[in-house]
Amino acid sequence: MQDNTIKIRPISALDTYVVRHPVLRPGRPLETCAMGGDHRQDTIHLGAFDLVDDQLVGVATLLVENSPYFPGLIGAQLRGMAVLPSHHRKGIGAELVRALEEIARQRKDEILWMNARVSAQPFYTALGYKEIGPLFEIDPIGPHYVMYRSL
Numbered sequence: 001m002q003d004n005t006i007k008i009r010p011i012s013a014l015d016t017y018v019v020r021h022p023v024l025r026p027g028r029p030l031e032t033c034a035m036g037g038d039h040r041q042d043t044i045h046l047g048a049f050d051l052v053d054d055q056l057v058g059v060a061t062l063l064v065e066n067s068p069y070f071p072g073l074i075g076a077q078l079r080g081m082a083v084l085p086s087h088h089r090k091g092i093g094a095e096l097v098r099a100l101e102e103i104a105r106q107r108k109d110e111i112l113w114m115n116a117r118v119s120a121q122p123f124y125t126a127l128g129y130k131e132i133g134p135l136f137e138i139d140p141i142g143p144h145y146v147m148y149r150s151l
Contacts, residue, residue, distance in 0.1 A: 005050060005051050005052055006048050006049065006050060006051065006057070006058075006090070006092055006095065007048070007049045007051055008046055008047070008048050008049075008095060008096060008099050009046070009047060009049065010044065010045065010046060010047075011045050011046065011047035011056070011059070012045060013034075013038035013039055013043070013045055013061075015045065015047060015056065015059075016033065016038075016045050016047070016059040016061065016080055017030060017033040018056050018059075019047075019056060019057065019058060019059040019082045019083070019084055020033040020059060020080055020082050021033050022084065023082035023083070023084065023085070024080065024082050024141075033080075035061065035079050035080050037061075037063045037065065037079070038061065038080075040063070040064075042063075042064045043061060043062065043063050043064070044061070044062040044100070044103055045059065045060075045061050045062075045080075046059065046060050046061075046062075046096055046099055046100060047059050048083070048087075048092045048095065048096055050087070057083060057084045057086070057087040057092060058082065058083035058084065058087065058092040058093060058096055059080060059081070059082055059096070060078060060079075060080065060081040060082075060093075060096040060097065060099075060100055061078070061079045061080040061081075062076055062077070062078060062079075062100045062103060062104060063076065063077040063079060064076060064107075064109075065077035067111060067113045067146065067148065069113070069132050069133060069146060069148070070110075070111045070113070070148070073110040073111050074108060074109050074110045074111070075109060075110070075111045075112075075113060076100075076104040076107070076109040076111070076112050076113075076151075077112075077113055077114060078097065078100055078112060078113070078114040079114065079115075081093065081096065081097070081114070081120070083096075093123060094123075094127060097124075097127055098127075100112070101149075101151065104151055105151050109151055110150065110151055111148055111149070111150060111151065112148065112149050112151055113146060113147065113148035113149075114129075114146070114147055114148075115138065115144045115145075115146060116129075116144060116145050116146075116147045117141070117142060117143070117144055118135070118142065118143045118144065118145065121145055121147070124147045125147075127149075128149050129147040129148060129149045130147060130148060130149070131145045131146070131147055132145075132146050132147070132148055133145070133146045
């Protein structure tokens with residue numbers, strides 16, 4: 001269900017830091033918000049803006065990136081997904097994921113995958129994503145699952 005007070009639009013890699021930092025890298029230096037592939041020409045960053053005050057409240061990034069779990073398939077990786085805590089449970093994260101899925105489909109990507117934090121696993125499962133492979137650690141962030149969905 002789309003929130004009519006939210007608008008999703010393209011943003012720059014640097015714009016993502018406003019949300020990535022407090023949500024994904026709290027207490028760490030701002031530079032840790034940079035992710036591999038952020039500045040590639042084919043990378044897409046989306047922001048969810050609260051239309052009441054034009055505040056950026058959610059971000060997600062789509063990379064052209066094949067997964068080792070799906071050799072031979074055209075892959076896209078979702079990275080840096082975050083929504084400010086003040087805007088949780090409003091469907092914003094789901095809208096960001098759906099918007100990136102649509103972009104990936106238009107590009108003819110076959111698989112959308114991500115390294116999902118254990119705490120985010122139920123969110124992605126509710127959107128139709130499945131786990132593949134073992135639980136693994138990304139230091140110093142914590143345990144993750146690779147999750148995917150066929151497009």
